[in-house]
Amino acid sequence: MTEELPDRYSAADVEQRIYQWWESKGYFKAQDVSTKPPFCIILPPPNVTGQLHMGHALDHTIQDVLIRWKRMSGFNALWLPGTDHAGIATQMVVERELKKKGESRREMGREEFVARVWEWKRQYGSRIYAQMKRLGDSCDWDRAVFTLDEGVSKAVRKVFVDLYKRNLIYKGQRLINWSWPLETAISDLEVEHRETKGSLWYVEYPVEGSDDKLTVATTRPETMLGDTAVAVHPEDDRYKRLIGKSAKLPLSGRLVPIIADEYVDKSFGSGVVKITPAHDFNDYQVGNRHGLPMINILEKNGLLNANAGPYEGMKVLDARKKIVEDLKAGGFLAKEEAHKHSVGYCSRSGAVVEPFLSEQWFVRTKPLAVQARRTVESGTTRFEPEMWTKTYLHWMEIIEDWCISRQLWWGHRVPAWHCADCGHVTVAETDPASCEKCQGTNLGQDEDVLDTWFSSALWPFSTMGWPGETETLKTFYPTNVLVTGHDIIFFWVARMMMMGLEFMRDVPFRKVLIHGLVRDQDGKKMSKSAGNSADPVELIETYGADALRFTIMAQIASGRDLKFSEQRLEGYRNFMNKIWNATRFSLAALKDFQAPADGEKASPNRSDMSAADHWIISRTQSVAKEVEAHMEEDRFSEAANALYHFVWNDFCDWYLELVKPIIYGAVSAERSATQLVLAQTLNRMMRLLHPFIPFITEEIWQKLPIRSEALIVDSYPTQRTDKDWFATASKDAVFEMEVVKEVIAAIRNIRGENSIKPGQAIKVRLAPADGRVQKILGENKVVIMRLARLEDVEIGEAGNLAKCALTPVRLPEASVDVIVPLEGVIDIAEEVKRIHKATEKIQKDMGVLTKKLGNENFVKNAPEELVLADRAQVEQFRAQLERLRDSLSRLQ
C-alpha cells in the first residue's frame, strides 16, 4: 500500500501543497465557543510594509510551535494574526514611490495621499502574510486584523475619548523630540543615541556692568540664539558673586540673567552653562524651575527662524559654522576642544533629533503605570526569563508622559475638533456636527494622527471585538502568552499592560516570553542597512521551512541572542533528509503490513516482540516525557535536541538496524509484532516532531499505515494519551538493549582501533558474568553478529586468551568480556597500544573515585546510594583492569 518515495526529501515540492491543504480544511481555526480549554497567542503585528526577516522567523517559529503543540494537546488554540499600519514607515515608503513618479505628498494633499496609501496597502499589504505561510504559521487567518480596520479604529477612539475625559490625555506645549526631515514629533524610544565626535566651544559672555566675563562651554553654539539665562552652581565660589547679574549674549547683545542651579556640574567645562530651554531637555527643566522665557529658534523643517536674526533660513549645521566664525571674529571664542558626546538620531530618518518646543497630545502615564507595575510585582503576569521583570519594573518607575501625536497623515486621526468660534476642543467618539460648548459649526478636526503604538497598545482586546462584549473576548482574554523580543518591552509590552488593565480590568497576557535577537556569524545584529540580514524566504526555498524552524528551535535558549549560521541550517536540513529516509525504509519494511482496525490502540503480543521493540517503545516514552517537561518550561532547544537525538541515534542508528534481520526474515508472529511496533513508533515520532517541523511530518503522516486524517489535529503524545502503548514495553528491555549496545560498541571499538576493515568479518567470544546476561546475549546473537559484522560468535567461558583482544564491558549490574581472537587478523602491536590506552583511562577514572572514597567526609556526608554506587564502580574497574592485564600478558 506504500508508494515509492524519492531518496532525497524535497521541501519545495511539499511545503506549499501541505499548507494549502491545511488551510482549505480549516485546521487553523479556533472556536469562540468550545468545550476545550482556550489557549491564545496574539501575533505581534508586523508592519504592513514589512518583509519577513530573521527576527520574525524566530518570533513566529516559537509561537507556531507553541500553538501547534497546544492544538495537539487538546486546546482550543487561537493564534490571532494582524498587521500594523506603521505610520511613519508606511508613509515613507509610499512617499518614496510617489517621488519616483514625480509626485509629492504635499502637492496632492492629505485626502488624496491617504487614498494612495490605502491603494498601496491593498496591493502589497498581504505580502507579509504570504511569507508567514511559507514559514508554516498556523494562524486563524479569518480573524486577521489591520490596525486601521473599522473595529480597531473604534476601539482607538473610545480609549482616547475615555482617557481624555478622565484627564489622562491632555494637549500641551512641551519640549519633544522632533524629526525635521519627517516634520513630526517622535517618542523618546524612537531616538537612538550614538557616540558622536564633535567640539566643545568655550564662548565668553561679558557680564553686564563690569569687566567680568563668563566662559560658557557648549557643543551647540548656534543655540545661543535661544539662550534665556546663564547658570552656575550655587556653591561655586568662582561665580557666586555674579549670581543675579546679567550676561550679555555675544553677537546679539541680548541680556540674560545669571542664575544659580544645582544642575550645573562645577567640574565640567568651565562650570558655566548657557540655558536654552526651547532646545535642550535639561535646560527646559531649568527654565521651568526659574520661570525663564523660551525662545524657539527653529522652523518645523529644521531651518532657523526669525528669532535667529541674521541667521534666519540657515540649516542648523551651517548656522553653527557661521556663528563660530563670527564669535572668533568678534573675539568671543576662548578655545575649541575636540569632544565626544552622545547625540540623538531619529531611528526612522537617521537625522539628528532636535529638541523642539511644540504643541502635542500626551498620555499621563504615571497613574496607569501603577497597576501595570503591581500586576507584574505580584506575578499575575510573569516574564520569562525572569530577569526582564526588573527591566520592566524599572521603566515603570521612571516612566514619563507619552507623546502620542504625530504630524503625519497616515494613521488614526486624533478625535478632537477645534472650534473656530470659541476655541473649545470637542473630543468625541463620533464626528461632532457642532461645538459642544458654543454649538458653533465652525469645527476643524485636529490635524495630528496618533503614534502607531497607541493602537498597538490595545491590540490584545481591540482585535477581539472590543468595545463589544464578544464571545471571543470572553473565551480568549486574557491571552496566555505574549512572545516578543526584549527590544519592544517599553514600546509595546508595558503599554499593553497599562491599557489592558485600564479597559479590560485584567492583564492582557499571563506570561511574556522574551526571546533574543538574531545575529549574524560575527554577532552583529541583523539589519537591512548593515546588509547582513539573511532572507528567511530565500533560506526556506533552499533548505525548507522545517529545517529553518528546527535550526531556530534547537538553538534558542532562555532569551539569549542567537547567532545564525547557514552551516548549522544545512545540518538540520540533513536531519530532515534523515527522517525522510528512515520513513522510506520503514514503509518498505511495512509493505506487507496489514494496518490493524483499531489503529493507534493496537498493540502486539508482548511475547512476540523483540528486545529492540520493547526498547524503542520505552525510549519513545522517555522522550515524550522529556519533551513534555521541557515544553511546559519553555525549554524549546532542550525539547528539540531530545527529539533529534531520539530520531537519529535511537531510532535510526539502533532500532532500524536492530530490526533489519527480523524484517528481512521469514513471515512470523515475531515479524508482524515488529512491523506493528515500527508502524506505531513512526506514528508517535511524527506526532512528537510535528510542532517543530510541521510540513515533513504531515507529508509523511499521510503515507503511514497507522494514522488519522490529519497530523496537525492529532493528539500530542504524553504519558496520558499514549499510556497503553507505552505500557506494552517491558521494563527489562532497556537494560537488555544497553547490554547489547555496549557489546556491539566494544567490538566496533576493537575493530576501529585495530584497523580491521569493515568488510572483514571476524569471530568473537563473549564471556558474560552471569546467567542473566548470558541469556540476553543468546537472544540477541543475530543482531550482534549483524551490527558488529561477525562471522561467528561464541557465548560462554572466556577460554584461552592467548593472542586475543579483550574489552571488559562496563555497565552497572552487568559485566561481559568481549574477546576477539586476533591471530591472523591484525598486528598484535596495535592491540597492545589499545589495551594500554584502555587501561590508562580506567586507571584515571578509578583514581578519581578512590580519592573521593578515601575522603572520610564524603563517605559520611554524601547520600548513601551515591557512595555505594561509587564503591561498586571501583570494584568493577578493579576487575576490568585485571582482565586487561591478563589479556596483555597473553598477547606477547
Place this chain on the structure above:
RNA sequence: AGGCGCUUAGCUCAGUUGGUAGAGCAAUACCCUUACAAGGUAUGGGUCGUGGGUUCGAGUCCCUCAGCGCCUACCA
C-alpha cells in the same frame, strides 16, 4: 555614570534542583554495508575567563578582578 547579561572542545552553543563535562559543525582514519555519502563506523580535542570563599564535593552558590556585549540616563 547606573543596571543587566556573557566568558565551557578549533567554531557556534547546551548544561533545570551542586555529585567524575555534552551537542551540532569542523578535524582525523576507514568504508559507495541493498533507507539515507545531505550517509555509516571509529578516534582525537576542554585545569568550564582570573583570584578567592562556602561545601565532603562547584561549570553549577557567594565575593573580587579582567575582557566582551546590551539597555537606560547623560556631560552643557
